[in-house]
Amino acid sequence: MEPGSMEPGSVEPGGVEPGGVEPGGMEPGGVEPGGMEPGGMEPGGMEPGGMEPGSVEPGSVEPGSVEPGSMEPGSMEPTSMEPLEMFRDVKPARCVEPARSVEPARCVEPARSVEPARCVEPARSVEPARSVEPARGVEPARGVEPASVDSLKVLYQSCDYIIVDKHWDIRIDSKMWYEKRTVQKQLGLRFPELADPGTYYGFRFCHQLDYSTSGVLCVALNKAAAGRVYHCFKDRRATKVYLALVRGWVEEEMMSLDFSIGENTTEGRTHMMCIQGTDGCENPKPCRTHLTVLEYGAYDGGPVTKVLLQPLTGRTHQLRVHCEAVGHPIVGDYTYSLGADSAPYRMMLHAHLLHLPLQPLPLQAVAPDPFTTPADPRWRPQRCLRTVEGAVETLLEHRAAEERTEREEKERRQREERRKQQEERRKRWRGREESEEQRRMCQQWLSEWTDV
Structure with missing residues (x-):
């Protein structure tokens, strides 16, 4: 694949179903980042040595489909390729680098950022609970x-x-x-x-x-x-x-x-x-x-x-x-x-x-x-x-x-009680019989006043 042969965003997110393409059978740029099954290889997305053993048969890798150093040791015989041919094989690997420019296609992934908006929709069903929220005005x-x-x-x-x-x-x-x-x-x-x-x-x-x-x-x-x-x-x-x-x-x-x-x-x-x-x-x-x-x-x-x-x-x-x-x-x-x-x-x-x-x-x-x-x-x-x-x-x-009525009534009762007590004392004084000694003392007191 020539550098820049794939337009960014030429494949919509999720356009390839998992398992729909055999390993090694995909054209460059045929799958958006993140769309390959485990064992598949994102352009520019694998560290050296990141391929699982046996995921690609020896000799089945197209030129440019593997970055330098991504092949496992022993996957090719040393005699199967001249040094010049190896050099030529490495150059196309740089063609894959533009696939890194596909990463902006991940910027298209705003669709994923929109998904949280769908999570907001359930919040509408919670709105009735807000009617209980009188707390603000309460x-x-x-x-x-x-x-x-x-x-x-x-x-x-x-x-x-x-x-x-x-x-x-x-x-x-x-x-x-x-x-x-x-x-x-x-x-x-x-x-x-x-x-x-x-x-x-x-x-x-x-x-x-x-x-x-x-x-x-x-x-x-x-x-x-x-x-x-x-x-x-x-x-x-x-x-x-x-x-x-x-x-x-x-x-x-x-x-x-x-x-x-x-x-x-x-x-x-x-x-x-x-x-x-x-x-x-x-x-x-x-x-x-x-x-x-x-x-x-x-x-x-x-x-x-x-x-x-x-x-x-x-x-x-x-x-x-x-x-x-x-x-x-x-x-x-x-x-x-x-x-x-x-x-x-x-x-x-x-x-x-x-x-x-x-x-x-x-x-x-x-x-x-x-x-x-x-x-x-x-x-x-x-x-x-x-x-x-x-x-x-x-x-x-x-x-x-x-x-006020209770207070007035209480005062009236108190006055009535005092009046009754005074009347009782007068009655007790009037009804009390004088003794001989009391009469004698009274007579003596009167005679003293008379003599004066």
Whole structure:
């Protein structure tokens, strides 16, 4: 083959099927680089001594098809070729070098670089998952990403308290050594200097939230501060407000849920609660929750209602059990749906507000609403009855009026009690009989004054 007898790119990539040409039977340039079977020889692509023994019969090699030194020792008899003829045979071997210019044909291999583009096509099928990516617009709710030990969000901090926005898939604390993601660990990492070595967990949690519930969580930094909050909860003066998405459309815009709740002793339902009258209900206690409808809409195409919940008592799983009892379970409640409601990425229950009437100033914190369309596009509100802010303001005003009434009633009772005590003392003094000694002393006192 004369030098330059093959035009670059005269053979399309993949034009020769593997095994379609016998070794030694190919014309120069008949196969693109990379198209030959093992044992075949790319032009310019074999190092000296790279041919496998027996891949070419002695004498079957055309002039120029083998580079100098590429033949195995002993493949030709020394007497079969004169020195001049050997020299002539070497020259054509240089003809093969232009085949190296075929390597630019490998530049044509962009077709292979296009193949990754085909790999991108499956990404289109993944796009629906991006609809769950509210994470970008969900800074308040922190999206759907899992919690980590360094993802603590602080809502309020003082010398006595830290209030955080608990993530929806993290425990508050744990005695298990292998439990690495807890609010306790988050606080220890963020505020190591505030940890109290005199406590088991290092921090005093003033109340509890379920593992799958997000929102406001109050932490006391000393014993006196913890005691003040404890009395607020004990006397039911603390105001807690939750947001939730519940299955179905709640017909009554406002409901008072009064169901006593006890432990469920049914086999297979440990760590669950149930309402009084249910089989296996043990030691039920009175519970009360106030429900206010905010919006009607759909989640994943199914009807749901966004509600505001105010627990007036503090029982375990109270809100979850009460919503279940009226036929409107909380969306994503895996436990009380017995595993049936597993499609949502979380349980849609969020502690939105906590108000503590401490002295001299009350303490209040709000964790932003995570149940919005930018946060989770699967939630589609259709009809709004009242906004979260408006409902919370109304609730706080009502709560403040109740507190004033309670305070006035308490003062009235105290005044009445003091009046009764004074009356009792007067009655005791009037009814007491004077002894002879008392009368004698009284007469003596009167005579002394008379003599004067």
